Structures are given as C-alpha cells and as structure tokens.
Amino acid sequence: MNFFLASSRRSNSGITIAAAACLALGSWSGVARADSAVVRPAAVAAYPTPPSELYPELFAAVQMGQVFKDGKTFADAVPKDSPAAIAALYKREKNRPGFALAGFVQQHFDLPQDNADAYISDRTQSLQQHIAGLWPHLTRQPAKAGAGSSLLPLPQAYVVPGGRFREVYYWDSYFTMLGLLQNGKPQLIRAMVDNFASLIDRYGHIPNGNRSYYLSRSQPPFYFKMVGLLSTQDEAGAYARYLPQLRREYAFWMDGASTLKPGTAHRRVVALADGSLLNRYYDDRAVPRDESYAEDVKLAQQSKRPAAEVYRDLRAGAESGWDFSSRWLADGKSLATIETTAILPVDLNSLMYGLENAIRLGCERVHDLTCGKEFTQRAERRRLAVQKYFWNEAAGHYVDYQWIKQRSTERPGAATLYPLFVGIAEPAQAARVAQWVGNELLKPSGIVTTTVDSGQQWDAPNGWAPLQWIAVDGLNRYGQHAMARDIATRWMGKVQQVYGASGKLVEKYNVSGSDIEAGGGEYALQDGFGWTNGVAMQLMTLYPELQQPAPSR
Numbered sequence: 001m002n003f004f005l006a007s008s009r010r011s012n013s014g015i016t017i018a019a020a021a022c023l024a025l026g027s028w029s030g031v032a033r034a035d036s037a038v039v040r041p042a043a044v045a046a047y048p049t050p051p052s053e054l055y056p057e058l059f060a061a062v063q064m065g066q067v068f069k070d071g072k073t074f075a076d077a078v079p080k081d082s083p084a085a086i087a088a089l090y091k092r093e094k095n096r097p098g099f100a101l102a103g104f105v106q107q108h109f110d111l112p113q114d115n116a117d118a119y120i121s122d123r124t125q126s127l128q129q130h131i132a133g134l135w136p137h138l139t140r141q142p143a144k145a146g147a148g149s150s151l152l153p154l155p156q157a158y159v160v161p162g163g164r165f166r167e168v169y170y171w172d173s174y175f176t177m178l179g180l181l182q183n184g185k186p187q188l189i190r191a192m193v194d195n196f197a198s199l200i201d202r203y204g205h206i207p208n209g210n211r212s213y214y215l216s217r218s219q220p221p222f223y224f225k226m227v228g229l230l231s232t233q234d235e236a237g238a239y240a241r242y243l244p245q246l247r248r249e250y251a252f253w254m255d256g257a258s259t260l261k262p263g264t265a266h267r268r269v270v271a272l273a274d275g276s277l278l279n280r281y282y283d284d285r286a287v288p289r290d291e292s293y294a295e296d297v298k299l300a301q302q303s304k305r306p307a308a309e310v311y312r313d314l315r316a317g318a319e320s321g322w323d324f325s326s327r328w329l330a331d332g333k334s335l336a337t338i339e340t341t342a343i344l345p346v347d348l349n350s351l352m353y354g355l356e357n358a359i360r361l362g363c364e365r366v367h368d369l370t371c372g373k374e375f376t377q378r379a380e381r382r383r384l385a386v387q388k389y390f391w392n393e394a395a396g397h398y399v400d401y402q403w404i405k406q407r408s409t410e411r412p413g414a415a416t417l418y419p420l421f422v423g424i425a426e427p428a429q430a431a432r433v434a435q436w437v438g439n440e441l442l443k444p445s446g447i448v449t450t451t452v453d454s455g456q457q458w459d460a461p462n463g464w465a466p467l468q469w470i471a472v473d474g475l476n477r478y479g480q481h482a483m484a485r486d487i488a489t490r491w492m493g494k495v496q497q498v499y500g501a502s503g504k505l506v507e508k509y510n511v512s513g514s515d516i517e518a519g520g521g522e523y524a525l526q527d528g529f530g531w532t533n534g535v536a537m538q539l540m541t542l543y544p545e546l547q548q549p550a551p552s553r
Contacts, residue, residue: 045202075211075290079146083148119137127496131537138533150212151210151211156191167209167211171466177226192226204252217315222351235361236365246355246362255268257277272385277381278401282316282341283318285311292314296314317340321466325456325458326454326459327415328340333454335456344400345415346399347415350418354421359371360372398425398433399411414467421477431480434475445513448512460512462510464507469538471487496548506526
C-alpha cells in the first residue's frame with residue numbers, strides 16, 4: 001500500500017523537490033504543511049512538534065551556545081509554561097542588559113535527570129544477580145507527558161537503556177528482551193511489544209525512540225524478532241496475532257516501491273538497474289538533529305557540501321543504529337563525507353528478509369494464502385538480491401553496496417553476520433564468513449565492529465553487545481559452534497572483567513585487549529545498560545560455564 005502522494009518532479013534522493021525544500025527548512029508539524037502529503041501517511045496521527053520547532057530561536061541559541069555539555073539535555077527538557085509564551089518571553093528579554101541564557105533556561109524548563117549515579121551496585125553479587133536487580137531500575141511506568149514535552153507516552157511499562165537514554169529505543173529493545181526472557185519477565189516483554197504496536201498504530205512505524213524528535217526516522221527493523229519472543233515454540237502464532245502491525249511496518253519501509261523506476265530511490269527503497277528492490281536507511285527531515293544540533297551544524301559548515309544533504313545522511317546514520325561508522329563515510333575516514341543514503345546496507349536488507357518471512361508465516365497461519373504467496377515471492381527476490389549485491393566471493397564475506405556508484409563499498413565489518421542470523425547464507429558461505437570473522441574481526445575480548453580505527457564509536461577497537469549476539473546466534477545456526485562459543489567466551493570475559501573492576505555494565509567495550517575504555521561518538525560512555533545486560537544474560541544461559549561467582553571484595 002502506498003500512503004504517499006506521487007509527484008512528477010523528483011530530486012536525486014527520490015523525494016519530491018517541493019518536499020525537499022520544505023524539509024530543508026525544517027517544516028514538520030501540522031497536517032496542513034506543504035511537506036506533509038509527501039512524507040507522512042494520511043492514515044496516522046499528526047506528528048507532535050519537536051522542541052527545535054516549538055521555540056526555534058531559543059532552541060538554536062541554547063544548542064549553539066552549548067549551555068549543556070550534552071545537546072540531548074535541552075531536547076528532553078520540559079517547558080514550565082506554554083512553548084509559545086516562553087518563546088515570546090525570550091524574544092523580549094534576550095537583548096536586555098544582564099540577560100543570562102543559562103539562567104533563563106533554568107527558570108523556564110524542568111531539566112531531565114539521567115539517574116546514572118542513582119543505582120549503587122552491590123559488589124557482593126554475581127553478574128547475573130546484578131543484572132536481575134537492574135531491571136527494576138531501568139523500567140519506566142506509563143506516564144502522561146507534560147505540555148511541550150518531547151516524550152511520546154506509551155500505554156505500558158518499558159525498559160530504557162540507561163544513562164542519557166531516558167526513553168525506549170527501538171532496536172536496543174530486542175536485545176534487552178533477550179535478558180528479560182531469561183530472567184522470567186514475559187509480561188514485561190509483552191508490554192514492550194504492545195507499546196511498539198501502539199506506536200505503529202499511531203504513527204505508521206516505530207520511531208528511533210519515543211521522542212517527538214525521533215519520529216522522522218526508525219531503526220533496524222527488529223520488531224518481528226521481538227514478536228517471536230512471545231512464543232518461541234510457535235513464532236508463526238505470534239506473527240499472526242501481530243500481523244497488522246508487521247504489515248504496516250513493512251509498508252513504511254517499502255513506501256514508494258511500486259512506482260520506482262530502475263536507478264531511482266524514494267525514502268527507504270532503491271530500485272536497482274535489474275529491477276531488484278532493496279532498502280536503505282533514511283530520515284524524512286533534512287535539518288540538524290535536536291539531540292545533536294550543534295554538532296550537526298558545525299559538521300555541515302565544515303563539509304562544504306549542501307547542508308541539507310549532510311543533515312539527511314547524519315540522520316540516516318542515526319536510523320542505522322551505527323551512529324557513526326566508517327562504513328557510511330565516502331572516504332572511510334571523515335564524518336564530513338558521510339553518504340548513508342547512497343549505501344544499501346547488508347544488515348538492513350537481511351532484517352527485511354526476516355520481516356518478509358515473518359509476515360509469510362503469519363499470513364499462512366491465518367489462512368491468507370494470497371498474502372502467504374506474495375511474501376514468499378518477496379522474500380525469495382530479496383534473498384537473490386542480497387546474494388547478488390552483497391556477497392564478495394573473492395573475500396568470503398558480505399559487504400554493503402553503494403547503489404549510486406554501482407559498486408561494493410569494500411568496507412566490511414560485523415554486519416557481514418546478518419545473512420547468517422536470518423538464514424540467507426548458504427552453508428559454504430557461512431563457513432567462509434566464519435573464517436573471515438576469525439581472521440579479521442575476532443579480538444581478545446570479542447568481535448570488533450569493523451577493521452577500521454576511525455575514531456567513530458561503531459568502528460575498531462569497539463565491540464557492541466548486539467553484534468556479539470548476532471554473531472553467536474548466526475554462527476550457531478550454521479553449525480559453526482566452536483567460533484560462536486569462542487566469541488561468547490571472549491566477550492563475557494571482558495564484561496565480567498569490567499563488572500569486577502567497576503560494578504557496572506556499559507554500552508560498549510574496547511575489545512582489542514587494552515584496558516582503555518571504549519570511546520568515540522558524540523557522548524561519554526554510558527552505563528546501565530539495557531542491551532549489554534540482555535545479551536550477557538542470554539549468553540550465560542546458553543553457555544552456563546560463562547557464569548562466574550560474585551567478585552571478591
């Protein structure tokens with residue numbers, strides 16, 4: 001189903017010229033705006049206005065003046081009065097003698113707390129006991145959002161990652177749920193699945209997180225994997241119950257596909273010269289991110305490229321979850337060369353194959369044979385396209401494809417394991433991927449994200465919990481049990497080491513064998529941490545020998 005109006009005039013990115021102009025100017029709220037017919041489904045609720053548009057002049061001043069070390073702080077702040085009243089007051093007072101911007105913000109906004117230091121670890125507990133005790137600390141109950149708040153209310157309880165991440169995040173949640181499953185919390189898993197269903201029902205997709213400023217993008221489509229956790233012995237039954245939401249999410253990712261001509265793109269779909277349809281990461285806005293406003297503005301100025309182009313690619317990189325990585329950079333080094341929308345990612349297209357198969361199974365369960373046949377064909381076409389465009393026979397791994405230049409990016413990394421995770425790879429290919437991973441990605445403390453040390457957080461020397469699980473699960477699926485166990489053992493050794501030294505689980509780890517903390521990115525290393533907790537619990541359940549006693553005091 002195509003919810004969006006067509007236009008005869010399109011830019012190179014596939015979006016209409018009129019819409020691109022509106023998006024570059026930041027138009028967003030209200031169904032009457034010129035861009036709304038192009039970038040927003042008519043069947044969903046009007047998107048709440050993000051903070052950068054509620055009080056644009058004040059917002060830009062606070063972010064560019066770096067009133068807060070972390071730009072997300074002000075994006076999450078809640079105005080004490082109506083946004084319009086505060087914006088008008090700022091205009092009147094900003095040029096008066098003695099005006100202090102920081103004081104004005106403190107007076108007129110309630111600032112968020114990340115509660116990073118509110119949880120005190122009990123150092124006598126084992127890691128598994130510590131994780132079980134963290135879930136209540138990371139769980140949030142339904143609450144109404146205050147007027148002008150960027151928070152999107154959810155109907156049921158949910159788990160946040162921790163630290164600066166005060167809201168639910170889309171792809172994080174699947175890996176968090178792995179731990180909840182092992183800790184006997186199926187009701188909380190179902191609550192989170194239903195929360196995401198609520199977001200799909202309201203907005204037509206699952207946003208990056210439940211914030212108004214995240215609504216213009218999604219994240220890697222793991223929803224079908226979450227639904228599968230509700231009934232691990234009968235996934236088809238779970239898919240059938242959530243079939244309307246799965247199909248609607250699919251429509252979001254495939255919007256515009258039915259009218260694309262070869263060599264063109266629209267939103268998240270690209271039609272290649274042979275007619276293959278594959279997906280890319282994208283964002284429906286081309287303005288600085290609310291949560292990283294100053295960083296985006298400065299980078300766009302440094303890049304010497306059209307600012308809207310840079311903003312779109314940064315936002316698309318955020319949709320990927322890999323924000324940021326050398327895999328998105330034209331030169332593999334400088335963030336100013338980011339070209340995310342020009343790249344077809346192997347991980348995204350693998351997940352879309354998984355989603356197509358989930359819909360097929362759900363349709364077959366409800367005896368919708370037409371739908372079942374359609375999605376069988378869609379999945380097969382995607383499988384063939386993944387094998388054609390992403391498999392590097394000479395090197396023995398999968399790698400992203402630059403669709404505009406019509407060639408491989410030649411920047412492989414841990415995303416090569418996704419075709420194993422969803423069952424696309426042939427057994428011989430899986431064996432070669434395992435060999436390549438062992439030679440190139442396996443480090444003393446797990447698999448590294450890429451082979452490049454660019455200074456970006458989704459590059460060497462960093463390793464991330466979700467990629468360890470993708471590797472372990474995918475390799476086990478193809479009988480590569482020794483490599484899977486080796487990765488799990490090395491990773492859990494690092495997690496246990498850091499926990500023993502600090503009493504914390506953190507967002508990412510340096511897996512190179514160094515004691516230096518993982519770095520890179522736009523913010524300090526975060527602890528909490530939802531997906532690390534979840535993957536650690538899953539791995540300790542899968543490999544009980546990885547459990548360790550409580551650290552000695």
